[in-house]
Amino acid sequence: MRRSSAFLFRHRRLRLTATLGVPLTWMIVVYLLSILLMLATSFWRLNALTSEVERVWGLQNYRTILTQPVYRIITVRTLTMAIAVTLTDLALAFPIAYFAARVATPRTRSILLLAVVMPLWANYLIRVFAWKTMLAGGGPVEYLLGHVLGVNVSLAATNFAVWITLTYLWLPFTILPIYAALERVPGSLIEASSDLGARNFKTFRKIVMPLALPGIVAASIFAFSLSLGDYLTPTLVGKNLFLGNAIDQLVGTAQNRPLAAAIAVIPMIIIAVYLLIARAFGAFEAL
Amino acid sequence: MESRGVKALLRVASGFILMFLYAPLLIVVIYAFNKNISASWPPNLFTTKWFSVAWQNPELRPAFFNSIKAGVAATSIALLLGTLASFAVHRFRFFGREAISFVLVLPIALPGIVTALALSSAVEVGRSWFGLNFGLLTIIIGHATFCVVVVYNNVIARLRRTPGNLVEASMDLGGDGWQTFRYVTFPSLKTALLAAGLLAFGLSFDEIVVTIYLSGTTSTLPLWIFNNIQRPVNRPIVNVVAMVVLIASLVPVYIAQRLAGGAEAGVSRRNATAA
16 A cells, blocks of 8 residues: 555656546546437437337437427426526525625524525425425415415416425525625625715615625526426426426337437526526626 | 615515425424325324334335435445545646536536436446346446535535645655545545535435436335325325425434534535535
8 A cells, every 4th residue: 555655656647547537437437428328319310110219310309399389388488487486586585695694693694594504405305295285285375375365276286386396496595695695795895885975775786786696696597407407396296398397208108219318408508508698797706 | 784674674574485495394294193195274183193104115115225225325436436536636737627527517517307318328328238227226326426526526625725735744754645645634534525425425315306217116215205296195104204304304404503503514515516
């Protein structure tokens, strides 16, 4: 052991290979090749008679996605849901993040942050299941709406259920970056602003918001990309198909891996575009 | 700068948001003691019979133990790979160094279903080439792949904070590479490795999407929950299992955070998994 470590110490290249070789090989063999295989599959086709994948290259799957309206509808639905969830999460996250960062006493702040983080440790499926129970026919939410507000609605298996469940799932992820961004706003700038005669709201608009914006955009990345890819929530509490469901059904029921792989490219492109926009806002420095 | 009114408003809003975060979890706990099978409110309390029904469920125990096995194996692999990768990136300058963390984060940055589809396509190929079967082994490989980044992030953060002159001092005092690692580097990494290990295990223990695609006929605890959520008759035992898993995962976190003094550490840690 001792002799080999001395040998390695003298040979820099060998040392680099010894440390980086194994993890890099693992990631390339297990992951990058799998992704490349999936991308390649998206250009192959399914033999309609034998249901076998034929390794013949072509753009037919992408043509299907672009020409058949169902895929456009599903993409728009998924995108709309992701945007709605992101905006709701930001709206809910901002007040509590602001309260924790700028109003609460240090003691309250640490309790509050712990309370925000704790649900993240609860199993994802259990949190979805909790909302399935909440929104079930005759369940707690319907009871509350019916008996307290006098509104009788059925919420089980609706887009509303998907929306509220996704909002719930990713809320802690949204609160934390906004909190971090607001906490970093220097108090001296705020004092300077009010010394120069700005009213509270003006200080908020001209000083706090611009400085917190990268953190807010960073927070939106989580809610947006996690909503875009989630397919179990729609499966468990909704009824409409989202992009993930389309992929899942094409792999499972239809056994059409080539088309599924082509559809998997859609969220990858959307997320890449979103990340580019977020980078322009300086969101990566805020993470 | 905030006026009294704004402060009060923020306080009330924060209270509502905390209620939003905890009410569903509380509902899970309450319904675990519900006599009825349906979820209709108000629940018909109080019974513990579903606990014994769940205990006797023949599929539950193997699923649970598979989750433990997969979690331990995936965490061990991730600890090894992630630590090696963080050492390489921390110690050396080489071509493509910046790309390493990008490659490592990709499995959790891309949607779960994309990673799942990609990995299962690869296993299909592995099956036709050398008879690789879907099962515990493929689950472990899949989980390890997305757990590496957690270990990497934690260890490299610690390495950056550990002063390099300690290593130099050890060398100056005649310590060889192994002794320096054994007596200087490793002790400074111990708690980072422990935290990373717990996080990786938690990530693996919870994972469902990649698991659905790689499991074949093997069951894990999340798979068991997933299959039974969709059967309304089994709602009561899912409730019981959900409550037990919930408490088993939240109470240790709560205690650890209180002991560590403050939530900041947990905040950054859990955030690192999502990043």
